[in-house]
Amino acid sequence: MSVVTNTTTIGAIDAPSRRNTELVLVVFAVAISVFAYANVGLALNGELPAGMLGYGAGLALLGGVAHLVVRRFAKYADPLLLPLATLLNGLGLALIWRLDQSERLLALKSFAPAASKQLIFSAMGVALFVGVLILLKDHRILQRYTYISMVVALILLILPMFFPAQFGAKIWITIPGIGSIQPGEFAKIVIAIFFSGYLMVKRDALALASRRFMGMYLPRGRDLGPILVIWAMSILILVFETDLGTSLLFFGMFVVMLYVATERTSWIVFGLTMSAVGAVGVASFEPHVQDRVTAWLDPFAGWGTHAASEQMAQVLMAFGSGGTLGTGLGQGNSDLILFAANTDFILATVGEELGLAGVMAFLLLYGLIVERGVRTALAARDPFGKLLAIGLSGAFAIQVFVVAGGVMGLIPLTGMTMPFLAAGGSSVIANWALIGILIRISDTARRPAPAPAPSTDAEMTQVVRP
């Protein structure tokens, strides 16, 4: 009989791998989505929809594959990210299918049923998620591609300028015969990699070399350079592509990451001032943006004359008629929004058919994803991983804020998609990749430290008792 231990170490309790919790939650998420689908069918046609089995099986397959890959390649990853993404994606599919059944929308020329396409896009998204987890063994590899990411992001942002504008904004690349993609969604991830690589190197200069003036730390002129470049870039996007959302997303993400890297409140003050100046400046001469501002200020004034205002008014009425508990899935009239009802305005359908209670639940689901991202950043041990996690979850949060705020009339509407919920391939694929990177970082962050080698002085001790 030997005394077994002599040396010990004290540390945080290792998070257990919790893959089983994740599995249970993924199953739960798929079940809720199938319930939503069945509910829509029962409400609209009085019978269970014919595609329910296929839809449920498809979603379960996606969730199951994603879960197995996480189990195999990212054992200690956060248990909530995958179920939350699966649930939002599944509910998005059910809502899109619900809008596909609408007579009003089907009569519209620009409308095409999107549910089956969206399921394929989700499958592509999960495939990219799987690819990220298998190919990206360690998120620190991305650090090597800091400046390459910058170039790639710029190319992705500039490309749409050479393609014709659709719906008033040049954010699509149209490839004849294949379809169109929205490179801005992917640029969001790539540019987060650049920002975190750049700020990791420059954070000390940005944080410490500053003068104190009126209780605020003013950065030196030469350190101000990058923020001015990003600002100019986002303004240029705004002017040439008339895409308010993307420029807000980029600038906001940069300010968030700058603040996290340097802990200087003055950057936030600068950032808010500059974005306000930029937005007001552009809004005063860009007709497309002016249109949105008019619709935001008084949506009901332009009823019947101003299309953007009328649409906004319909959205607000959808939220209003939903009330607290909603009209029930499939029983609302949110399809009156007509154009973009299943993309930018899908939250209005949630608001009408599930009511305030449903919208709050959806916002909490998004909030939980962001919370897990921030938690991952806190737990990550390397500064690059911290910044990348905070940048990605910050971008996700800003995107949700910009879309939800725009749809609810808090800020002028911008053409961005609700992550996972809205119909649209680029968005769902890019967001699955984003979740994949977050899961990879959280796996590294939560992985227990490897057991140290047995200590040589761990000898047996004789105890002599009096």
Next chain:
Amino acid sequence: MSELTLTVMRLGFLAVLWLFVIVAVQVIRSDLFGTRVTQRGSRRGAAETRPQQGRQQQQAAPPQQRQQPGRQRRGAPTKLVVSEGSLTGTTVALQGQTITLGRAHDSTIVLDDDYASSRHARIYPDRDGQWIVEDLGSTNGTYLERTRLTTPTPVPLGAPIRIGKTVIELRK
């Protein structure tokens, strides 16, 4: 579909949606644990027991000791608490492992105390599960209650062990 069914489904769906949110928030509680003591180098097959760390108290105890009769005696201390000094409030679960105290970085409890030696003392269970404190040749000595230790001595529950400015005791 009758009106009633649809209403039940509508409310039921909201309830299920919120249930998911609540379950998800409950899962987050797993992040809110304190510290634990891991043993170095002695747990063979540690990798296999990792996933079941929900039951750490039992898992972490080495299997050989667990089988001994009288190991889990009633009244045996379960934790070590720092009651005075800069580390006040720190607790370490007693799981049959040796606890080393001192200024050395690899100590279980790293004392930031000018009066402590780098390897000051250790506390370990003997074969009967009785906890023993032993001074490791420290400069300023280890005191159990009022007496300076010269030999390894059993520690009664709640008896203060003083090292420099730090006082620790074993509690249930």
